[in-house]
Structure formats: structure tokens, C-alpha cells
Amino acid sequence: MxxxxxxxxxxxxxxxxxxxxxxxxxxxxxxxxxxxxxxxxxxxxxxxxxxxxxxxxxxxxxxxxxxxxxxxxxxxxxxxxxxxxxxxxxxxxxxxxxxxxxxxxxxxxxxxxxxxxxxxxxxxxxxxxxxxxxxxxxxxxxxxxxxxxxxxxxxxxxxxxxxxxxxxxxxxxxTYGPGDTSPSRIVPTAVCQALGGDCYDFGDRDDGSTALDxxxxxxxxxxxxxxxxxxxxxxxxxxxFGTCDPVSVRDLVRAVSRLADGTEREPVFRGPVADNPRRKCLDAGRARKELDWEPRTDLMTGLRATVDWYREHLHA
Ligand SMILES: NC(=O)c1ccc[n+]([C@@H]2O[C@H](COP(=O)([O-])OP(=O)(O)OC[C@H]3O[C@@H](n4cnc5c(N)ncnc54)[C@H](O)[C@@H]3O)[C@@H](O)[C@H]2O)c1
CATH class of the missing domain: 3.40.50.720 (NAD(P)-binding Rossmann-like Domain)
Structure with a gap:
């Protein structure tokens, strides 16, 4: 072929x-x-x-x-x-x-x-x-x-x-996973702070309760x-293409700290309760039906792979 x-x-x-x-x-x-x-x-x-x-x-x-x-x-x-x-x-x-x-x-x-x-x-x-x-x-x-x-x-x-x-x-x-080093995204920020032993501080953009896909x-x-x-x-x-299973930003970064160093550090969110969406997700019913697409990686598996990648590449 x-x-x-x-x-x-x-x-x-x-x-x-x-x-x-x-x-x-x-x-x-x-x-x-x-x-x-x-x-x-x-x-x-x-x-x-x-x-x-x-x-x-x-x-x-x-x-x-x-x-x-x-x-x-x-x-x-x-x-x-x-x-x-x-x-x-x-x-x-x-x-x-x-x-x-x-x-x-x-x-x-x-x-x-x-x-x-x-x-x-x-x-x-x-x-x-x-x-x-x-x-x-x-x-x-x-x-x-x-x-x-x-x-x-x-x-x-x-x-x-x-x-x-x-x-x-x-x-x-x-989207998150190994190889994303963008400092303006929540997962890379959480992994770098957790692995670097820095203060676990996520600034003033959110109060941590916003749930995202x-x-x-x-x-x-x-x-x-x-x-x-x-x-x-x-x-x-x-x-x-979404999981339709949103997770609060606070729960997400707690999970990252658990995976990074075995302790669940309490993150600091200094932002107000956001006046933008409190919870948002994408219904993927059409992709399931027409493309036979499913999100196959559960959050903990994906975060573990991401933390492992950072450990190997940035903190070797
Ligand atoms: N990462 C996410 O969470 C996310 C979520 C939803 C949608 N998207 C979309 O997915 C796509 C990929 O996102 P990503 O996270 O990989 O972004 P990224 O910033 O890592 O990669 C985008 C690339 O596009 C290149 N680029 C930008 N303008 C260009 C131009 N004029 N000519 C040539 N190259 C140019 C940049 O140099 C960069 O390497 C984007 O279209 C983004 O809008 C991303």
C-alpha cells in the first residue's frame, strides 16, 4: 500500500x-x-x-x-x-x-x-x-x-x-499530558510547583472551585x-471531544501533589469566586456515535504519566 x-x-x-x-x-x-x-x-x-x-x-x-x-x-x-x-x-x-x-x-x-x-x-x-x-x-x-x-x-x-x-x-x-511545559496552564504549573517543592500557590485567577473538563x-x-x-x-x-466529567481545579492540583511527592499539599487559591463558568464540559455524544471515540485515559493515569515525564525530563 x-x-x-x-x-x-x-x-x-x-x-x-x-x-x-x-x-x-x-x-x-x-x-x-x-x-x-x-x-x-x-x-x-x-x-x-x-x-x-x-x-x-x-x-x-x-x-x-x-x-x-x-x-x-x-x-x-x-x-x-x-x-x-x-x-x-x-x-x-x-x-x-x-x-x-x-x-x-x-x-x-x-x-x-x-x-x-x-x-x-x-x-x-x-x-x-x-x-x-x-x-x-x-x-x-x-x-x-x-x-x-x-x-x-x-x-x-x-x-x-x-x-x-x-x-x-x-x-x-x-488538554494535558507529558511534554506540555506551558507555564500558563494549570497542570504544568501544579507539577512544577509540586516537584520543585515550591509553595503551592495558584494566584488570583480562581478560588479553586471551578470545575473543568x-x-x-x-x-x-x-x-x-x-x-x-x-x-x-x-x-x-x-x-x-471531552470527558464530560469535570474536576475542580483544587481537586486536580491536590491529586498532582499526591502523585508528585506522596503528600497532599493544600493548594492556595487567592482568587475570587469566578464570575465566569463554575463548571464547563463538552458533550462528546456525536464523536462517540460517529467516530467511535472515547476518552480512554482516566485522570489519575494521565496525571501520573505527566508527573513521571516531568520527573524524568526536568528534574533528572
Ligand atoms: N492545549 C490545550 O489545552 C488546547 C485546548 C483546546 C484547543 N487547543 C487548540 O489545539 C491546538 C494546539 O494547541 P497546543 O496546546 O499544542 O499549542 P502550542 O502553543 O503548544 O502549539 C502551537 C504551535 O503553533 C505554532 N504557530 C502559531 N502561529 C503560527 C504561525 N503563524 N505559523 C507557524 N506556526 C505557528 C507555534 O509556534 C506553536 O509551536 C491549537 O489550535 C489550540 O488552539 C488546545
């Missing part, structure tokens, strides 16, 4: 690097694209890595023309809410313009399918307890991240309707793979 070729954008990032490695292990020829070099702990020798800015349309057209991918997995983005507040223009540029370059190249070079990484942030940040369904209206939240992902989704769907491009959109929240990175990758392979005759599909 001929080797299948795919492009993974955002391949120097957390989820893109795991996806690229997994695709290689499944026999794909993988071309990774990112503006940044791949950090040593995310390198995979069998991924051909190309460094470019996806907002450079000519460069993206040339790359897609030369490599001829069957599928483009588009994960590159500016995914951090605090950065979207500090750098709104750059966030819209990376999340909307870069997506348009990828779609344009896919259209002009006849790529069979584009799998686009979206986010549960498109459902907004209204107060209350929420289980979100794909049929819910996207809502503009309190920063530029959600709206930039809404805009990108709309453009993805518009390319599909206008030009017949086959597109699949995956919406996720709070944490999904392990291998389950996220399985979602992208299922979205790439589904053969349903449709031209587009939008899927939530």
Missing part, C-alpha cells in the same frame, strides 16, 4: 508534536510545519520539519504543492488566553490569517481533507454550569482567543461550503485521527 502523506501544522507545539509522532507510528509520511524550531524533548526524527510562518501564503502554497499531502492537520495557533489579552492583533493573525493560508493551499492543491483544531472556548464564558453541545451557538467571550477560534471555524466551514473542501473540526478543552493528550490525538479517517460521505463535521 502506498505511503500516505500528511502535513501537521503546529508540530513544534504540545499537541502537534504528539500527533506527528503518532502518525509516524501508524505508517504516515509526516511533514511538520511550525514557525518555531522543535524543542529537543518534542523531536521525532521521522518527521520532516519545515520552519515557516503560516501567514506567508506563498510559502504555504509552495510547501503544500511540493509535499502533496492527503490530509492537513491544522493545529498551529496562538492558544493562550493571557497572551490573547496582551497581544490581540498577533492572536487574530495566527489564529485566523494562518488558518486561511492553510485552507487556500488545500483548495488550490486539491488536499482531500483538512482537520482543524478548535476549542471549547468558542462556547463563551457566561456564568453558570454548562455542558456544551455542537449545536450550541458560539458566543463571544471575555478575550480575543474564543472569537479568533470562532472566526477560524467560520472560515473553515465557508471554504467547505463554497469550494467543496472536506473539513473536520475538533473542539477540545484543557481535562482531556489527556493521547485522547485528543485519537480524536484527530478518527476525524481524519471517518468516511461518512459528508463534506464537513464538527465534533466535541
Amino acid at each position: 502506498a505511503t500516505r502523506t500528511c502535513l501537521v501544522t503546529g508540530s513544534a507545539g504540545f499537541v502537534g508534536s504528539v500527533l506527528a509522532r503518532t502518525l509516524v507510528s501508524r505508517g504516515w509520511r509526516v511533514v511538520g510545519v511550525d514557525r518555531e524550531p522543535v524543542p529537543s524533548w518534542r523531536e521525532c526524527p521521522d518527521v520532516s520539519q519545515v520552519q515557516l510562518d503560516l501567514c506567508d501564503l506563498e510559502a504555504v502554497l509552495a510547501l503544500v504543492g511540493e509535499t502533496g499531502p492527503e490530509v492537513i492537520f491544522h493545529l498551529a495557533a496562538q492558544p493562550f488566553v493571557p497572551v490573547s489579552v496582551a497581544e490581540p492583533y498577533a492572536t487574530v493573525r495566527d489564529n485566523v490569517l494562518a488558518t486561511t493560508s492553510v485552507l487556500e493551499a488545500a483548495r488550490l492543491h486539491g488536499v482531500a481533507r483538512v482537520v482543524h483544531a478548535s476549542s471549547g472556548a468558542i462556547y463563551g464564558s457566561e456564568p453558570g454550569e454548562h455542558t456544551y453541545f455542537e449545536s450550541d451557538e458560539p458566543k463571544v467571550g471575555a478575550n480575543l482567543y474564543g472569537p479568533s477560534k470562532i472566526a477560524a471555524e467560520n472560515i473553515v466551514l465557508a471554504y467547505s461550503r463554497t469550494f467543496g473542501l472536506d473539513v473536520r473540526i475538533g473542539r477540545f478543552m484543557n 481535562f482531556v489527556y493528550v493521547d485522547d485528543v490525538v485519537a480524536g484527530y485521527l478518527a476525524a481524519a479517517e471517518v468516511d461518512d460521505g459528508a463534506l464537513q463535521g464538527v465534533y466535541n
Whole structure:
């Protein structure tokens, strides 16, 4: 059987690097694209890595023309809410313009399918307890991240309707796992503080009671793979991928401290009771039914793998 070729954008990032490695292990020829070099702990020798800015349309057209991918997995983005507040223009540029370059190249070079990484942030940040369904209206939240992902989704769907491009959109929240070193995310912060023996202090963004839907990175990758392979005759599909089993941030970081050093340190949360959602999760009924997708990694197993990875890589 001929080797299948795919492009993974955002391949120097957390989820893109795991996806690229997994695709290689499944026999794909993988071309990774990112503006940044791949950090040593995310390198995979069998991924051909190309460094470019996806907002450079000519460069993206040339790359897609030369490599001829069957599928483009588009994960590159500016995914951090605090950065979207500090750098709104750059966030819209990376999340909307870069997506348009990828779609344009896919259209002009006849790529069979584009799998686009979206986010549960498109459902907004209204107060209350929420289980979100794909049929819910996207809502503009309190920063530029959600709206930039809404805009990108709309453009993805518009390319599909206008030009017949086959597109699949995956919406996720709070992905965690080995290899994520982002200091603005709760799991890496908790693991670093616990392993470093630092004060267990989570600042003033929350009081710890907000319950969120944490999904392990291998389950996220399985979602992208299922979205790439589904053969349903449709031209587009939008899927939530979530556990629908939200955990409070306080319980999560207690569990991390138990796994890290065997003691359950009491975390400090100095924030107010948040006036954004108290509980939010993604209903994954459609992904279960249409893609046969399940979140297979329970929280403690995923956190243990994450803590072990940190122990080996950062505190060796
Ligand atoms: N990690 C999460 O919790 C989470 C949750 C929901 C959705 N998502 C989405 O999943 C995707 C992957 O997230 P991640 O956590 O791996 O992010 P990440 O920041 O680790 O990786 C994103 C990568 O995209 C690259 N990039 C950004 N703009 C670019 C451009 N213009 N040209 C080329 N490369 C560019 C960055 O250099 C980075 O390596 C994103 O689209 C994000 O919005 C992530």
C-alpha cells in the first residue's frame, strides 16, 4: 500500500508534536510545519520539519504543492488566553490569517481533507454550569482567543461550503499530558510547583472551585485521527471531544501533589469566586456515535504519566 502523506501544522507545539509522532507510528509520511524550531524533548526524527510562518501564503502554497499531502492537520495557533489579552492583533493573525493560508493551499492543491483544531472556548464564558453541545451557538467571550477560534471555524466551514473542501473540526478543552511545559496552564504549573517543592500557590485567577473538563493528550490525538479517517460521505463535521466529567481545579492540583511527592499539599487559591463558568464540559455524544471515540485515559493515569515525564525530563 502506498505511503500516505500528511502535513501537521503546529508540530513544534504540545499537541502537534504528539500527533506527528503518532502518525509516524501508524505508517504516515509526516511533514511538520511550525514557525518555531522543535524543542529537543518534542523531536521525532521521522518527521520532516519545515520552519515557516503560516501567514506567508506563498510559502504555504509552495510547501503544500511540493509535499502533496492527503490530509492537513491544522493545529498551529496562538492558544493562550493571557497572551490573547496582551497581544490581540498577533492572536487574530495566527489564529485566523494562518488558518486561511492553510485552507487556500488545500483548495488550490486539491488536499482531500483538512482537520482543524478548535476549542471549547468558542462556547463563551457566561456564568453558570454548562455542558456544551455542537449545536450550541458560539458566543463571544471575555478575550480575543474564543472569537479568533470562532472566526477560524467560520472560515473553515465557508471554504467547505463554497469550494467543496472536506473539513473536520475538533473542539477540545484543557488538554494535558507529558511534554506540555506551558507555564500558563494549570497542570504544568501544579507539577512544577509540586516537584520543585515550591509553595503551592495558584494566584488570583480562581478560588479553586471551578470545575473543568481535562482531556489527556493521547485522547485528543485519537480524536484527530478518527476525524481524519471517518468516511461518512459528508463534506464537513464538527465534533466535541471531552470527558464530560469535570474536576475542580483544587481537586486536580491536590491529586498532582499526591502523585508528585506522596503528600497532599493544600493548594492556595487567592482568587475570587469566578464570575465566569463554575463548571464547563463538552458533550462528546456525536464523536462517540460517529467516530467511535472515547476518552480512554482516566485522570489519575494521565496525571501520573505527566508527573513521571516531568520527573524524568526536568528534574533528572
Ligand atoms: N492545549 C490545550 O489545552 C488546547 C485546548 C483546546 C484547543 N487547543 C487548540 O489545539 C491546538 C494546539 O494547541 P497546543 O496546546 O499544542 O499549542 P502550542 O502553543 O503548544 O502549539 C502551537 C504551535 O503553533 C505554532 N504557530 C502559531 N502561529 C503560527 C504561525 N503563524 N505559523 C507557524 N506556526 C505557528 C507555534 O509556534 C506553536 O509551536 C491549537 O489550535 C489550540 O488552539 C488546545
